Amino acid sequence: MSRIYNFSPGPAMLPEAVLTQAKEEMLDWQGSGMSVMEMSHRGKEFMSIATKTEADLRTLMAIPENYRVLFLQGGASSQFAMVPLNLTAQHDKADYFNTGAWSKKAVAEASRYCKVNVVWSGEEAKFTGAPDAGGYQLDPEAAYVHYTPNETIGGVEFPAIPDSGDVPLVADMSSTILSRPIDVSRYGIIYAGAQKNIGPAGLTVVIIRDELLSGPRDSAPAMFKYCTHAENDSMYNTPPTYGMYLAGLVFEWLLKKGGLAAMGEINERKAARLYSAIDNSGFYQNPVEIRSRSWMNVPFTLADPGLDTVFLEQATSQGLVTLKGHRSVGGMRASIYNAMPEEGVDSLINFMHEFEKAHG
Numbered sequence: 383m384s385r386i387y388n389f390s391p392g393p394a395m396l397p398e399a400v401l402t403q404a405k406e407e408m409l410d411w412q413g414s415g416m417s418v419m420e421m422s423h424r425g426k427e428f429m430s431i432a433t434k435t436e437a438d439l440r441t442l443m444a445i446p447e448n449y450r451v452l453f454l455q456g457g458a459s460s461q462f463a464m465v466p467l468n469l470t471a472q473h474d475k476a477d478y479f480n481t482g483a484w485s486k487k488a489v490a491e492a493s494r495y496c497k498v499n500v501v502w503s504g505e506e507a508k509f510t511g512a513p514d515a516g517g518y519q520l521d522p523e524a525a526y527v528h529y530t531p532n533e534t535i536g537g538v539e540f541p542a543i544p545d546s547g548d549v550p551l552v553a554d555m556s557s558t559i560l561s562r563p564i565d566v567s568r569y570g571i572i573y574a575g576a577q578k579n580i581g582p583a584g585l586t587v588v589i590i591r592d593e594l595l596s597g598p599r600d601s602a603p604a605m606f607k608y609c610t611h612a613e614n615d616s617m618y619n620t621p622p623t624y625g626m627y628l629a630g631l632v633f634e635w636l637l638k639k640g641g642l643a644a645m646g647e648i649n650e651r652k653a654a655r656l657y658s659a660i661d662n663s664g665f666y667q668n669p670v671e672i673r674s675r676s677w678m679n680v681p682f683t684l685a686d687p688g689l690d691t692v693f694l695e696q697a698t699s700q701g702l703v704t705l706k707g708h709r710s711v712g713g714m715r716a717s718i719y720n721a722m723p724e725e726g727v728d729s730l731i732n733f734m735h736e737f738e739k740a741h742g
């Protein structure tokens with residue numbers, strides 16, 4: 383068996399050690415005689431998995447006591463509706479930053495439920511940047527402020543956490559959660575689909591300050607009220623049990639690797655090496671302004687787009703796969719989440735050098 387380096391934006395690579403453990407435990411989880419997939423979510427075996435998964439995430443992210451952790455389904459895309467349904471019963475307006483494709487979707491969905499005020503947009507500049515602290519005016523009466531710390535498609539990251547004052551800050555962290563330490567206390571709600579940096583698709587993690595649990599719109603479906611899930615420890619209905627188990631294995635793996643501070647150093651180094659290979663070539667280009675460059679998703683174009691297909695074919699034949707950029711940006715995109723080893727990034731850089739020598 384040989385594992386490839388998969389630069390997919392999501393679902394993305396998982397640590398090999400995690401997959402190996404899941405394989406070993408597939409038929410018989412720790413002497414229970416059954417797979418985690420077959421367990422009752424209310425049985426003592428799965429309850430112990432759920433408890434440890436949450437506890438390890440709390441340790442990793444240093445989540446304060448006044449925050450709840452919810453394990454949901456529906457993807458980050460459901461959160462685009464769930465956030466306004468839960469936070470705008472009193473104040474019917476919210477501030478949104480528009481820094482890329484995912485922000486736009488969040489804006490469109492929220493606009494169905496409340497008045498959305500776009501406080502900063504990178505659209506005219508083709509989503510190649512994010513605002514500095516203070517480069518925008520926030521409404522102190524807004525129900526919340528929403529932003530996307532890392533735009534997965536454009537490879538654009540906020541250089542600083544927006545200062546929302548007393549207004550709750552809501553972040554779609556799907557493609558940046560766990561990439562480095564973050565100060566959870568700055569946020570009202572953090573949400574993330576799991577399939578980038580947490581685990582398999584099908585699990586959505588929500589971290590929410592407890593005062594934001596009360597007061598969803600009455601008309602919201604029970605499944606779309608945070609309080610429903612908080613009151614039932616994410617077991618109002620059947621949670622994505624196998625996804626939670628795998629996420630738990632990823633959390634254990636991260637803790638063993640030294641936690642998020644250690645991951646942050648590795649991720650910064652991986653990104654710096656790749657961007658410097660791009661910048662030091664006359665052949666590859668990244669369009670994003672330097673201070674807003676993503677550590678996780680690195681888009682780049684070739685000097686001659688006519689070579690894109692050859693580049694992708696040759697990369698694939700060397701075990702470097704899923705490098706095709708999103709259709710809205712073109713070119714290539716290398717997603718280098720936690721599970722992408724440094725050697726994978728080095729292999730990509732070597733391949734890029736060789737390709738430039740042959741074709742540049």
Ligand SMILES: *Cc1c(COP(=O)(O)O)cnc(C)c1O
Nearest residue numbers: 457458459484534554556557575
């Ligand atoms: C992938 C992604 C989404 C969509 O996630 P789903 O879980 O597929 O709904 C939303 N926001 C960001 C930033 C993403 O990277």
